[in-house]
Amino acid sequence: MTIPRLLMFCLLTLPLTQTPAHSTLSDITDGNEEQVTLPVVPGSKLLIHATRGIDISSGDGPVQSLPLAAFLTRQSPEDVVAWYREALPDYTVLTDKGGQQVQILRETGPDTTVDSPDTYRIPNIRIRPTDARLATHMKGARTMVQVYYPPAENQPTPEGDS
Numbered sequence: 001m002t003i004p005r006l007l008m009f010c011l012l013t014l015p016l017t018q019t020p021a022h023s024t025l026s027d028i029t030d031g032n033e034e035q036v037t038l039p040v041v042p043g044s045k046l047l048i049h050a051t052r053g054i055d056i057s058s059g060d061g062p063v064q065s066l067p068l069a070a071f072l073t074r075q076s077p078e079d080v081v082a083w084y085r086e087a088l089p090d091y092t093v094l095t096d097k098g099g100q101q102v103q104i105l106r107e108t109g110p111d112t113t114v115d116s117p118d119t120y121r122i123p124n125i126r127i128r129p130t131d132a133r134l135a136t137h138m139k140g141a142r143t144m145v146q147v148y149y150p151p152a153e154n155q156p157t158p159e160g161d162s
Helices: 003-013 077-087 117-121
Strands: 045-050 055-058 061-064 068-073 092-095 102-105 124-129 143-148
Touching: 055 117, 061 117, 077 092, 077 102, 077 124, 077 143
Parallel strands: none
Antiparallel strands: 045 068, 055 061, 068 143, 092 102, 102 124, 124 143
């Protein structure tokens, strides 16, 4: 897979309400899924892996995310949400206003919403239906799963995290 194609995948995985400030191409891979420290829904295919996270533009300036791995699966979004509810029972499930995207977060505050800028620094799973562009990368893909995970002890953390 070429670097420009990997960057395109990275940009496609971002929510429509956010724009990337920049990403380090050398940190984006299509492998190393063993580094992902949160559960990954079985039968999924890794699309991209930003091992050092990505920069997201927000109203308050750029936000550095946790490491991100984006996957496709043939399971329905509802089945994926049900799987994660069982796999991560202590996490909170939020749904956007349109009911199209679900976010499963390790922790939430009173004002936390789907895609709040602060959620890029909280371990979470984002689940949404695929679109025609993404479904071409896995025949029959119905769901995209973005895993924002805490790095393992020996991996660097995003700026601002301790």
